[in-house]
Amino acid sequence: MQLSALTLIIPDYDEAIAYYTRTLGFTLIDDIDQGSKRWVRIAPSANAQTGIILAEPSTPAQRSAIGTQGAGRVWLFLQTQDFAADHARMTKAGVTFEEEPRQEVYGTVAVFADKFGNRWDLIEYA
Template sequence: MSRLGAVSLLVRDYDEAIAFYVGKLGFDLAEDTDMGGGKRWVTVRPKGGETALLLAKATTPEQVARVGDQAGGRVWLFLETDDFARDHAAWTAAGVAFREEPRHEAYGVVAVFEDLYGNAWDLIQPAGDAA
């Protein structure tokens, strides 16, 4: 059996990224291990989720240039929820920037939001999931 364990996300600073993903989005801090030399192994994941985000501190000029633009401005990650209204309201109150109003599509309720660096995400409640 195979599974996607983690996806790396370039960040400027470990602690500011943890504050956003754990503090604003309510993700769990799965691991924060000091690797020495200023490097840490930091993973966060949505509550109840399996796949983690590996928060990778940008260290080269090329990496720094990609922080907030890992997908060239396109929506890059798709976060499914079982209660869109709950999460949208909580995140809006926490200061998360949504690029649009929620919309109903054939696949569910969706709105694009930005992480702390400007990467675009979809928050989606798939069609058929109870609100």
């Protein structure tokens, strides 16, 4: 088995697609109109094993979860093979990192929050 996707609650499909594809450089894999909702899947690259399903909230409880699904913790991990290049590209695209890159025993890492408040690690494993 493998994890194929996780759901990320966002306020608006088109706003989220634009942010994740233009700012973070993700690939839009699927955008299928299902009538009352859309099946929108993005991934860091077209051949990524795990994707993110973008979902607009359908209840007030879901709306309140936007940006807080990780309860304030880093809960999304974006792995890179070239930390310096991706960090520079993302910074130029408008991503604000919460800290300077740091070296840990497991690799190089820096935390950023996406446009919707979700906290991520950009990480290059050692």
